[in-house]
Amino acid sequence: MSAPPLNADRPIPAPVPFGTVFQLVFAQAVRDLVRRRRLLFIAFAGLAPLLLTLLWRNGATEVLDASAFFSNLVGTLYLSILVYLVGLAFGVPTIHDEVEGRTITYLLTRPISRVAVYAGRLAAVQVLAAVLLALSLVLCFAFMVVGDFGVVDVHFVKQYVNHVWIVLLATMVFTGLFAIFGVVFKRPLVWGVAYAFAWEGVVSKIPGQMQTWTLEFHVRNVMMRDEDVQGSMIEFLRQMMVENPDVSPWVSTGLLLVALVAFSIIGGLVFGRREYVVN
Amino acid sequence: MSVPTTMGPETPVMRPGTAVLECDALTRWYGQVIGVNSVSCTVHPGVTGLLGLNGAGKSTLFKLMAGQLKPSKGRVLLLGHDLAHDIGLYRWIGFCPEQDALYESMTGREMLVYLLRLHGLSPREAGARAEGALVRTHLIDDADRPVGGYSKGMRQKIKLAQAMAHDPAVIFLDEPFNGMDPVSRHESMALIRELGAEGKCVLVSSHILHEVEQMTSTILLIQNGRILAEGNVSDIRDLVERHPHRIAIETDDARALAAILIGAEDVLGVRVEAPTRLIVESNHPRLFFGRLPEVALDGGVPIRGYVTEDDDLKSLFEYLVEDGS
Numbered sequence: 001m002s003a004p005p006l007n008a009d010r011p012i013p014a015p016v017p018f019g020t021v022f023q024l025v026f027a028q029a030v031r032d033l034v035r036r037r038r039l040l041f042i043a044f045a046g047l048a049p050l051l052l053t054l055l056w057r058n059g060a061t062e063v064l065d066a067s068a069f070f071s072n073l074v075g076t077l078y079l080s081i082l083v084y085l086v087g088l089a090f091g092v093p094t095i096h097d098e099v100e101g102r103t104i105t106y107l108l109t110r111p112i113s114r115v116a117v118y119a120g121r122l123a124a125v126q127v128l129a130a131v132l133l134a135l136s137l138v139l140c141f142a143f144m145v146v147g148d149f150g151v152v153d154v155h156f157v158k159q160y161v162n163h164v165w166i167v168l169l170a171t172m173v174f175t176g177l178f179a180i181f182g183v184v185f186k187r188p189l190v191w192g193v194a195y196a197f198a199w200e201g202v203v204s205k206i207p208g209q210m211q212t213w214t215l216e217f218h219v220r221n222v223m224m225r226d227e228d229v230q231g232s233m234i235e236f237l238r239q240m241m242v243e244n245p246d247v248s249p250w251v252s253t254g255l256l257l258v259a260l261v262a263f264s265i266i267g268g269l270v271f272g273r274r275e276y277v278v279n
Numbered sequence: 280m281s282v283p284t285t286m287g288p289e290t291p292v293m294r295p296g297t298a299v300l301e302c303d304a305l306t307r308w309y310g311q312v313i314g315v316n317s318v319s320c321t322v323h324p325g326v327t328g329l330l331g332l333n334g335a336g337k338s339t340l341f342k343l344m345a346g347q348l349k350p351s352k353g354r355v356l357l358l359g360h361d362l363a364h365d366i367g368l369y370r371w372i373g374f375c376p377e378q379d380a381l382y383e384s385m386t387g388r389e390m391l392v393y394l395l396r397l398h399g400l401s402p403r404e405a406g407a408r409a410e411g412a413l414v415r416t417h418l419i420d421d422a423d424r425p426v427g428g429y430s431k432g433m434r435q436k437i438k439l440a441q442a443m444a445h446d447p448a449v450i451f452l453d454e455p456f457n458g459m460d461p462v463s464r465h466e467s468m469a470l471i472r473e474l475g476a477e478g479k480c481v482l483v484s485s486h487i488l489h490e491v492e493q494m495t496s497t498i499l500l501i502q503n504g505r506i507l508a509e510g511n512v513s514d515i516r517d518l519v520e521r522h523p524h525r526i527a528i529e530t531d532d533a534r535a536l537a538a539i540l541i542g543a544e545d546v547l548g549v550r551v552e553a554p555t556r557l558i559v560e561s562n563h564p565r566l567f568f569g570r571l572p573e574v575a576l577d578g579g580v581p582i583r584g585y586v587t588e589d590d591d592l593k594s595l596f597e598y599l600v601e602d603g604s
Binding site: 012013014015016017020021024025028032035036101102103105106107108109110111112113275276277278279 | 309338342345346347348349360365366367368369370371372373374376378380381382383384393394396397398399441
């Protein structure tokens with residue numbers, strides 16, 4: 001090596017603050033996602049429950065009351081399909097889009113923390129995914145009650161709030177998990193689909209303790225139990241699983257919240273240490 | 280470059296002779312394949328060309344120098360500091376990647392402002408710097424169009440703009456002229472020369488010698504992940520001149536022409552490939568080409584045409600490798 005350069009004693013400049021990077025990346029990711037066709041596709045998927053709600057309003061209100069219908073809707077459509085679809089569509093590309101698009105180089109050559117980049121992009125996809133499903137749920141509610149406010153009682157509102165909360169929490173958890181897939185795997189969508197529909201979809205239905213290893217079990221476990229709901233698919237499933245493990249909903253809630261935080265931290269750390277060879 | 284140059288508030292003042300970038304036994308393996316093999320070099324302010332064939336290891340070396348890849352062995356120092364240990368050092372670096380990747384839905388201005396803000400600049404300052412970079416790269420008229428609609432040349436320019444907009448001390452430009460039209464190429468080369476004259480350390484990779492020659496006389500020659508030669512373009516030119524060139528000549532009588540040429544001082548050997556085709560190996564091609572019309576006339580052997588078969592970097596590198604071994 002040659003003699004020390006003249007500027008060797010110059011202080012090293014500080015990196016850009018975490019909060020600034022988070023804010024910039026978050027705003028950019030939201031703008032980027034809103035402009036993409038993927039959002040439109042998922043928005044259409046989010047309309048499916050509305051169609052079912054309309055069908056229910058036009059003929060099935062006698063068979064299923066509002067509470068039973070809404071529990072069925074959330075249990076069979078939102079928690080079995082939509083949270084996975086939305087989680088995959090938003091979570092996988094969190095970092096994978098930058099890697100596939102090879103724009104990651106621009107981020108990795110800035111004086112910024114990779115963890116801040118990950119956190120900013122993850123927050124953006126989680127918020128958008130949650131907003132999308134929240135809008136869908138709000139519209140379902142509106143379709144259910146318009147012209148017939150009789151279905152709205154305290155019990156129904158409590159159940160509705162509980163279900164909305166658990167759908168949004170599940171969406172954020174799965175989005176965070178699939179974001180890790182996007183950082184770790186070369187084909188994250190394949191792994192994500194396999195995980196969602198082979199592991200979660202199957203194992204969470206197996207009677208016995210094994211189902212507690214799935215996130216879906218804990219998601220369903222947090223759903224408000226409604227003894228009066230007859231014909232609910234959730235209740236049917238519960239009854240089918242005679243050996244349903246007795247886990248407190250509070251434990252499940254805690255586990256899901258821990259998973260939410262843990263997935264964010266793990267994803268950030270993996271992204272922070274991973275080397276990207278962009279060609 | 281005789282006076283110290285002050286750049287942005289974050290940018291260090293660099294004087295001629297300052298070792299801006301130092302590579303010490305830099306080595307990088309990709310599994311069993313070696314990408315860069317024990318490269319040691321020092322880069323100073325001004326423009327330096329990194330010249331090598333496709334696959335020679337230019338991009339890998341750039342990525343190692345810019346901290347994009349971790350070396351398997353060795354280290355890189357930027358102004359005496361190890362880039363691997365402090366991301367704050369990226370304030371001093373500008374990187375223009377080889378790959379044609381941009382934020383397609385953003386306008387040129389949005390993309391620059393976004394990337395400048397990631398350097399910690401305020402919105403106002405980022406806007407002003409973006410404007411300046413757009414003017415310097417002749418993109419100002421298209422600044423508010425989405426980059427997805429840019430031509431190849433404009434895309435290269437916006438990549439160049441983002442690498443220099445924050446006024447870094449070191450700018451890495453990986454094959455910046457790929458796909459550029461002649462006018463854009465000329466403008467970009469002028470800009471790179473300007474940046475070098477301002478005292479920035481600009482590293483430009485290319486596989487085209489004359490392209491690099493138009494910007495700088497300082498080059499690093501890389502082949503198979505090793506630095507083969509380091510120094511002045513004229514030295515490399517001398518090597519080009521000295522190394523045997525193969526010239527294929529189309530003539531009416533290859534044997535007669537071979538007999539005339541064989542004894543000449545600038546001819547190392549001749550081979551008759553066909554009755555009308557002769558391969559000549561010369562170690563002084565300029566001299567040989569100057570003499571050829573005269574030889575044809577004096578000898579009475581018409582020459583229909585000739586092609587230099589290996590007047591390119593590949594043969595030069597092969598020659599250097601053979602010479603060194």
